[in-house]
Amino acid sequence: MNATAAALLGFLHDRPMSGWDLVATAEALIGDFWTVTRSQVYRELAAMEAAGLVVAGPPGPRERRPFEITDAGRSVFSEWLLQPPGSEQIRYPLLLTIAFGHHLPPGRLPAFVAEHREIHEQRLNEYRSLRAELGDDAGPYALATLDFGMRYESAVLDWFDHLPPEIAGGS
Amino acid sequence: MNATAAALLGFLHDRPMSGWDLVATAEALIGDFWTVTRSQVYRELAAMEAAGLVVAGPPGPRERRPFEITDAGRSVFSEWLLQPPGSEQIRYPLLLTIAFGHHLPPGRLPAFVAEHREIHEQRLNEYRSLRAELGDDAGPYALATLDFGMRYESAVLDWFDHLPPEIAGGS
């Protein structure tokens, strides 16, 4: 059982969903720290259907195939959730570019850096307004993951603000 | 040209290296924000050799095959480095587990959290002593990436320290 498939099972606890629904749900709820692609979702659904962890319900409009979790699925999910979670993986292309910065003509890096700073600033703002929207009735788990996002973005922005001029440009 | 292959070319600018050397170098220099596996390295080397970006030098002891970068390789690397770097990807299984925390028997999460906190504390300490070791003569690029690591780890530790008792346990 891989983590992505397990997450899908997790979402199916609430209600039967199609692959499309699951992609949207995953993007909204765990998208900030767990990427899930369409291809992957449909592949996992097919595999889980074959394994009897989900069953397809009556097809809806537009080829829609809602999947329902089975008892076997619930059991596999619970088992997975009890496993100690692994370490995080970070892949940040900007840091690669910076690491090879000495191969780059001077003045090229600051433009890249500015673009990324913008993105992170926006993300932090989105998180903040989402946080305000939710209030405190969102439950501790969603708030904790959101808090992670906010602290991460803040740290990245601080990092940007302390970069030397060779990298960040400016004065 | 994918980023991993490009990074290998970057390292080969300094000196010819075998796949094994490249894995070790990558782990040491960019391993904190870019994962590189053995399998991937040997696969990319084979592909780059076929594409004429690297050439194998005289074989050394133990099946060792040192690769040297070609002019074509240098040119491809420079072009790649000029491309604007993409967004970062983060996948953090612990956050997944927390997001599904309501499916978990109470008391299970704090143990996981404590384990991870330990890891991040250690990493921050390693970064700090590495930073002290390097001094200021390491060049701005390596220092910038290291600084990112330190700020990231600090932020994560702060996050751990502000988790509610349902998640972090304790009082």
Added chain:
DNA sequence: GCGTAACATGCCACAGTGGACTGTCAAGTG
């Protein structure tokens, strides 16, 4: 009625991961 946008799935090539496996050499040990 018609075009556009959102919905919904499938397929493929490539990138990335992790483990198993094989073999080589150097150094220390009894």
Added chain:
DNA sequence: CACTTGACAGTCCACTGTGGCATGTTACGC
């Protein structure tokens, strides 16, 4: 000296993850 151990070096495979292309369907505004 034979022997074991561990670092070195590469290969292979199955699975997971990514992104783009293709294809068809329905709702909605004009």
